[in-house]
Amino acid sequence: MSDAPTIPGVPTEPDLAAGVPTEPDLAAGILTEPDLAAGVPTEPDLAAERAHEERSERWLFIRQVAIVLVLVALLLIHALLG
Amino acid sequence: MLALDIFLAALVFMGALPLIAGCCQFGLAGLHCFRRRSRVEGDVHPRVAVVIPAWNEAAVIQRTLDQLARLEYPRERLRIYVVDDASDDDTPVLLGAKAHEYPGLVFPLRRERGGEGKSHTINHGLRRVRADGWYDAVLVIDADVIFTGGSLRRMARHLADPEVGAATAYIKEGSRPANYMNRFIAYEYITAQAAARRAQNVLGVHACLAGGAQLIRRESLEAVGGEIDTSTLAEDTVTTFRIQLAGKRVVFEPHAIVWAEEPRGVDGLWKQRLRWARGNIQVTRLFRRVWFHPRRPGGLGRLSFALIWFSVLLMPVFLLSASTGLIALFFDNRVFAEHAFRGLWAINVVAYLFITLSSFSIDPRTARLCWREGIAFPGIVSLMIMLYTVLPADFVADGNVLLRALGIHPSAALGDALTLFAYAWLTVSMLAAAAIRQMDRRRWLAWLSGPLVYVVGYGPLQCAVTATAYIKELRGAEMRWDKTEKVGAIGEVA
Numbered sequence: 001m002s003d004a005p006t007i008p009g010v011p012t013e014p015d016l017a018a019g020v021p022t023e024p025d026l027a028a029g030i031l032t033e034p035d036l037a038a039g040v041p042t043e044p045d046l047a048a049e050r051a052h053e054e055r056s057e058r059w060l061f062i063r064q065v066a067i068v069l070v071l072v073a074l075l076l077i078h079a080l081l082g
Numbered sequence: 083m084l085a086l087d088i089f090l091a092a093l094v095f096m097g098a099l100p101l102i103a104g105c106c107q108f109g110l111a112g113l114h115c116f117r118r119r120s121r122v123e124g125d126v127h128p129r130v131a132v133v134i135p136a137w138n139e140a141a142v143i144q145r146t147l148d149q150l151a152r153l154e155y156p157r158e159r160l161r162i163y164v165v166d167d168a169s170d171d172d173t174p175v176l177l178g179a180k181a182h183e184y185p186g187l188v189f190p191l192r193r194e195r196g197g198e199g200k201s202h203t204i205n206h207g208l209r210r211v212r213a214d215g216w217y218d219a220v221l222v223i224d225a226d227v228i229f230t231g232g233s234l235r236r237m238a239r240h241l242a243d244p245e246v247g248a249a250t251a252y253i254k255e256g257s258r259p260a261n262y263m264n265r266f267i268a269y270e271y272i273t274a275q276a277a278a279r280r281a282q283n284v285l286g287v288h289a290c291l292a293g294g295a296q297l298i299r300r301e302s303l304e305a306v307g308g309e310i311d312t313s314t315l316a317e318d319t320v321t322t323f324r325i326q327l328a329g330k331r332v333v334f335e336p337h338a339i340v341w342a343e344e345p346r347g348v349d350g351l352w353k354q355r356l357r358w359a360r361g362n363i364q365v366t367r368l369f370r371r372v373w374f375h376p377r378r379p380g381g382l383g384r385l386s387f388a389l390i391w392f393s394v395l396l397m398p399v400f401l402l403s404a405s406t407g408l409i410a411l412f413f414d415n416r417v418f419a420e421h422a423f424r425g426l427w428a429i430n431v432v433a434y435l436f437i438t439l440s441s442f443s444i445d446p447r448t449a450r451l452c453w454r455e456g457i458a459f460p461g462i463v464s465l466m467i468m469l470y471t472v473l474p475a476d477f478v479a480d481g482n483v484l485l486r487a488l489g490i491h492p493s494a495a496l497g498d499a500l501t502l503f504a505y506a507w508l509t510v511s512m513l514a515a516a517a518i519r520q521m522d523r524r525r526w527l528a529w530l531s532g533p534l535v536y537v538v539g540y541g542p543l544q545c546a547v548t549a550t551a552y553i554k555e556l557r558g559a560e561m562r563w564d565k566t567e568k569v570g571a572i573g574e575v576a
Contacts, residue, residue, distance in 0.1 A: 048127055049232070053337045057115035063443040064112030071435055075134065 090407040094422045097404025097508055101433035103393035104273070108440040110281035110508070114336075117284045126242045127159045130234065130297070133213040135203035137167040137196060139225040140176055141570040142343070146225055147180045147188055147449075154231045155238075163189045164225075165207040168196025179365055198564075200239025201317040201343050205309045212308055220303055221279060222310075224294040225344045226568040228256060233338040236242065240333045247302030247330025249338075250288075252276055255411030255450060256341030258573020263351060264534045264553035265452035266540045267344045272448055274440045281333035282390070287381035288332040289391060294317040295340045298385075302330050314368060315561055323369055326380025343568050351521035352547055354566045361552035362395055372565045384553045398549035401508040408505035423505060427471035432459060434468065461511060461539020467504055511542035521548070 087550060101566070131254055136143055144162065152160055162184075164177050177190035193206050204222055221234065229251075237249040252275055255268040275292065282288045291298075296318060303469060305328040311320035322332055345351040366373075373391075375383035404426060411419035438456050442449040449456065459467070478536075484490060516539050522531035535543060 054339075055113065061112050061115050061445060063107070064440060067436060067439045067443060070439075071432060073433070074435075 087415050090414065091422045093407030093436070094403075094411070094426050095429075096303045096400045096407075097426055098429040099299045100393045100397045101437070103389050104438040105401070105436050107278050107281040107390060108130075109438055110284045111277040111440070111444065113284050113313045114235070117417075117441075121356065125235070125236070125239055127156050128161045128238055128241055129216055130155070130161075130219050130221050130238065131214075131217035132221045132223060133204055133211060134162065134164045134223055134225050135167060135200050135205035135207065136164050136169065136173055136177070136204070136225040136562045137565065138171045138173060138404035140169075140172040142175055142226040142568050142572075143173060144180065145570065146223075146227060147184070149228050149446065151184050151187060153229060153234050155188065155234050158355065160187060160234075161189060161209060161214075163191055163207045164188055165202040165203045165505035166190060166192045167198075167206075170195050195524075197347050198313070198540065201312045204317070205312065208303070208309055210438075211332050212303075218300055218464070220300070221299050221441070222293075222296040224296070224342065226570075226572070227253070227294040228341040228572050229295070230341070232338045233295070233340055234297070236338040236576070237335050239297055240335065242298070242394040243299065245330075245331050246299070246333050247305075247325040247328070248291055248296060249333045249335055250279070250291040250297070251336070251338035251340045252279075252336050253292045253294050253340050253342050255344045256572040257343050257346065258571065260451060261346050262535065263346050263348070264344060264454070266535070267351070268448050268535070269441065269452040269456045270540065270544075272445045273437065275334075276336060276444045277441065278390070279554045279563070280336060283334050284376040285384075285386055285390075286331065287326065287387045288322055288334065288382065289387075290316070290333060291569070292340075293323045294342050295322065298325065299330070301326065303476040305330070306520075314361050315357050316365050319361060319365045320368065323365065323382060324440050327372070327378065327384055329379050331380075341572050342570050345566055346571075348519050348535065348543070350541070350566060352519045352522075355544065356549040356551055356554070359548045360554055360561070363551055363555050366395060367390075395548070398512060398545050401512065401545060405506045405509035409502065412505055414500060419505070424471050427467055430464075431458075431468045433473055436496055455540070458536045459539065460541050463507060463511065464539055467507060470504075511538055512546040514538045515543040516550070518543070 114367075127296070134143075147162065147164070150160070151157075155162065166174050166177060174190070174192060175187070181188045181190050189210075193203065193211055196203070205470070208220065211220055221237075223229070224472075233251055237251055240246045240249040251273060254275075255264050255271055257264040260268065266305070295393060298321070304323040306321060311315045311324075315318055326332055343352055369382070372378050372382050373388055374385065376385070377383065381387060398510045408423055408426075410418055411422055414452060438459070441456055442453065460468075471482075518531050518534045521527040521534070
């Protein structure tokens with residue numbers, strides 16, 4: 001980012017020399033610089049957040065499999081008991 | 083006679099179709115981790131124009147705006163257009179104050195002639211947004227919803243994929259303290275949103291963007307005409323269908339949490355869901371050339387999507403079919419009727435256990451609040467029938483012995499009456515639910531409606547609403563926008 005003084009809440013000029021894109025290039029998926037003043041989490045936070053989300057989805061799969069196995073076991077027990 | 087019996091048994095087992103479809107959805111939801119929701123996901127921050135239709139929202143609008151102002155999203159990439167639909171409460175004054183508090187963020191708009199409905203109000207805002215031309219995406223929300231800090235950022239990252247036309251969030255019931263109806267709705271939203279929408283992500287086709295959180299890419303909004311549908315009561319569903327038919331995908335982001343205030347009684351729920359159900363019937367008619375045409379864009383014509391859509395829309399028909407088949411079999415072949423009955427309810431038991439346990443597993447935090455309502459979702463009467471179905475025949479016989487020991491001698495006539503009641507219950511439960519709604523509208527009987535929902539079931543209540551929607555549509559009843567009353571009951575949930 002440029003060295004120009006910033007006013008909280010007012011966007012700074014883009015640092016073109018650093019090649020930071022200001023407009024999100026949705027088609028290319030280019031990342032924009034996070035706006036720290038607005039409280040957007042930094043890159044490592046976002047990575048951790050994504051990892052947590054993916055982990056929770058995997059756990060959901062594991063729990064679903066466990067539920068199916070329990071139900072199958074119950075059905076077998078029911079069948080054996082007549 | 084065998085052919086007739088087989089035909090009647092087929093009618094009976096049609097009653098299991100909605101639950102089988104439900105199980106398929108929950109099975110697919112479990113596979114969500116294997117399917118990337120968007121091919122590309124980046125932390126992009128498109129310029130988002132939020133459009134909020136507001137009619138007499140003084141109780142809720144300030145908090146909604148404050149929460150939007152605190153979103154983890156670059157402030158300069160957010161504009162909020164609140165369309166006041168000729169409110170006659172303090173809404174205009176409050177909006178003026180918020181515009182002053184958040185200059186460059188909140189833009190109040192006012193329709194001098196209101197009362198045309200939510201979709202017209204949203205379109206008023208969309209016209210202004212498009213005229214300004216500033217936006218990359220538009221976020222249509224309700225005036226009462228509370229976006230959690232990272233929700234918009236999580237939704238927006240899907241727009242990094244150019245194939246994604248719209249994204250939606252996980253709407254959760256946030257009323258605190260939550261009464262019985264709030265808890266039933268909280269459980270229902272696990273099934274209808276957290277599970278069903280994950281399944282639709284896996285299938286790659288969506289039935290509906292949640293009305294309270296619709297993030298639509300500019301290109302997709304333009305592709306559907308720049309405005310939303312005003313001819314039906316399900317404008318969000320029509321938008322969802324049109325975006326997909328225009329070749330873009332719709333995505334559900336389960337980790338973007340948005341809290342909403344939902345009805346606190348049977349009558350309020352009935353009005354809201356009647357509007358939704360009528361809207362869905364209208365959508366079914368509007369897109370009649372799409373169903374069962376697999377080559378239509380967006381996957382809306384696939385058999386799998388039709389199974390999801392029609393299993394809900396035709397649920398009253400399936401339940402009526404099951405009851406009719408069982409009663410006809412009772413008079414034709416009692417032994418066969420008993421087998422069909424036990425078979426149908428055995429499927430129901432397995433489906434109920436799978437769906438209930440899966441729901442608790444998908445959103446354990448919400449489940450802690452509403453586990454009783456999750457268990458009682460089909461109603462205590464249905465649970466007793468399920469119990470009877472799974473109990474061994476010897477145990478039931480022992481029960482009869484026990485009754486006799488207590489001096490109660492169940493006669494054959496009583497046995498037949500109970501059997502017929504159980505056979506007819508799937509249909510009778512809908513009538514009972516309609517009666518509960520009538521009780522809820524009468525002040526001196528309203529106190530009974532809550533306990534009776536547990537007895538009859540929340541599921542049958544939904545079926546009764548759908549059945550009523552068919553009747554209203556067949557009669558060509560007026561399309562009225564009965565707004566759900568919002569009082570600002572959402573607790574500290576963010």
